[in-house]
Amino acid sequence: MKIKDIIEKLELKVIGGEAGLENEISGAYTSDLLSDVMGNIDDGNVWITLQTHKNVMAIASLRESSAVILVKGLQPDVDMLEKANEEGIPVLGTELETFEISGKLYQLLNP
Template identity: 50%
Template sequence: MKVKELVEKFGLKVAAGQTGLDKEIKGGYCGDLLSEVMGNAGVGCVWLTVQAHQNIVAVAVLREMAAIVITGGSTPAPETVDKANAEGIPVLTYPGSSFELSGRIYAEL
């Protein structure tokens, strides 16, 4: 599944990183502790987190993620948007919980 298909299927909002919407999603990961995500998330994953600050972008770039989804209704900080646009990492938002969205995505991947 491509990131743009994920956006359409689950009603996600694209907050940044439009240029990366054609990336292929190879899996998923949930986590809010950055070191834990850094150590364990897979390449090409979609990462669900409540963290919305700028440092999530470096984690996504270094782990070569397909996209970040900020769950729980938060919106990314302006610095997060700028960095994600510069790096081409899609940052998506979802009003519900990580638990709920991951269950729905898991069933489709």
């Protein structure tokens, strides 16, 4: 499944990093602890988080995340958005809470 598919099915808002909308999804990881993500996320995963600063994109880039989903209507900091556009990693937004969006994405990826 590609990022553009989950955008449509989960009604996600594209906030930035449009160049990566064709990225293939290998799975997903939900966490707000950056070292936990750094050490445990798999390449190609979607990362679901409430963190909105630039370091999120540094990790997403280093671990080749297919996209970042920000929960609860949170907006990225300006420099996070700039980095997302520069790296071509989509930053997507949802009004849902972490548990809900994680559950919905899980169902979608594991039908």
